Amino acid sequence: xxxxxxxxxxxxxxxxxxxxxxxxxxxxxxxxxxxxxxxxxxxxxxxxxxxxxxxxxxxxxxxxxxxxxxxxxxxxxxxxxxxxxxxxxxxxxxxxxxxxxxxxxx
Numbered sequence: 001x002x003x004x005x006x007x008x009x010x011x012x013x014x015x016x017x018x019x020x021x022x023x024x025x026x027x028x029x030x031x032x033x034x035x036x037x038x039x040x041x042x043x044x045x046x047x048x049x050x051x052x053x054x055x056x057x058x059x060x061x062x063x064x065x066x067x068x069x070x071x072x073x074x075x076x077x078x079x080x081x082x083x084x085x086x087x088x089x090x091x092x093x094x095x096x097x098x099x100x101x102x103x104x105x106x
Contacts, residue, residue, distance in 0.1 A: 001098050006060035023103075026059050027096070034092060037085045045083060046075035052088075056095075064088070064095045 009020040040082050049072035056065035071083040 001061075001063045001095055001103070003060040003062040004102075006058075006062075007103070010059065023059065026055055027068060030055055030092065034089055037089055042075075042080050042083075042085075045080045049075060049083070049088075050094075056092075058079055059099075060097050061092070061095045061099065064091045071106075 007037075010022070014022060024081045030052060033052055036048060044088060053065050053068035053072055056062075056068060067088050071085075074080065074083050
């Protein structure tokens with residue numbers, strides 16, 4: 001679910017103090033986009049999923065990023081209505097929980 005080697009790599013690249021700030025910004029920005037998805041707002045679905053995919057990949061949310069990538073592809077092919085938004089939201093929530101619970105031990 002979480003690519004812990006990516007998390008460690010990012011922490012080493014930017015330092016522990018800046019890492020905490022990056023995590024906070026990531027969570028805030030992603031939550032904002034997810035609020036749109038929770039409301040089934042598909043007006044910018046491809047762009048929203050692209051943003052989520054990149055942000056998630058950068059912070060090591062591997063499975064969530066993969067789900068966003070699949071949804072982004074579907075939206076780009078005109079099949080945005082087929083994207084399972086509740087599943088994407090659930091994967092994010094599970095990933096976030098795992099990340100926050102296990103991060104202090106890493």
